[in-house]
Every structure is written in structure tokens, then in C-alpha cells.
Amino acid sequence: MTVREIxxxxxxxxxxxxxxxxxxxxxxxxxxxxxxRDSKDPGGPALVFDAEAWSSFLAGLKGGEFPSG
Known part of the structure; x- marks a missing residue:
């Protein structure tokens, strides 16, 4: 994915x-x-996830797979 697309x-x-x-x-x-991206560094790098990876991440958050705090 290019910077232009992002x-x-x-x-x-x-x-x-x-x-x-x-x-x-x-x-x-x-x-x-x-x-x-990190809001403290708006000119810095961004991580780009495809739709399947992002959906899996959100499902993991909702399912409690990641510790909070």
C-alpha cells in the first residue's frame, strides 16, 4: 500500500x-x-493491516484475548 493510498x-x-x-x-x-499510527508522531510511520487481519484483531479485542491496562 502506498502513502498516497493511506x-x-x-x-x-x-x-x-x-x-x-x-x-x-x-x-x-x-x-x-x-x-x-501513534497520535504523538503524526508524521511518523503507520502500520497497515489488510481487512482480514484487522477483523481478526477486533475479534480478539472483543473476545478478551489481550490484557487490559
Missing amino acids: AARGWYKSSYSAQANECVETRQPLLGGMAV
């Missing part, structure tokens, strides 16, 4: 996030899936 749509931060920028932001590229 830049096609805006970055979003959770409405639960404080203004301290201590969170991640997401952006949905044109070809699906999800791009994720």
Missing part, C-alpha cells in the same frame, strides 16, 4: 481519547483494511 481518507481518534495525544489514530485506506 492519505486518501482522514485520520480518526477515539472520542474517548483525552487531548494529551496518548493514543493511536486510524485511517481506512482506499483498498480496505486499516492503517494505525
Whole structure:
């Protein structure tokens, strides 16, 4: 996926996030899936997940596979 494809749509931060920028932001590229970056470093790298990997990650979150805190 190219930077141009990632830049096609805006970055979003959770409405639960404080203004301290201590969170991640997401952006949905044109070809699906999800791009994720650190809100403290908006010019830095982004991880890009295809649609299947992102769906699996979300299912794991909902299923309690990852420790909280």
C-alpha cells in the first residue's frame, strides 16, 4: 500500500481519547483494511493491516484475548 493510498481518507481518534495525544489514530485506506499510527508522531510511520487481519484483531479485542491496562 502506498502513502498516497493511506492519505486518501482522514485520520480518526477515539472520542474517548483525552487531548494529551496518548493514543493511536486510524485511517481506512482506499483498498480496505486499516492503517494505525501513534497520535504523538503524526508524521511518523503507520502500520497497515489488510481487512482480514484487522477483523481478526477486533475479534480478539472483543473476545478478551489481550490484557487490559
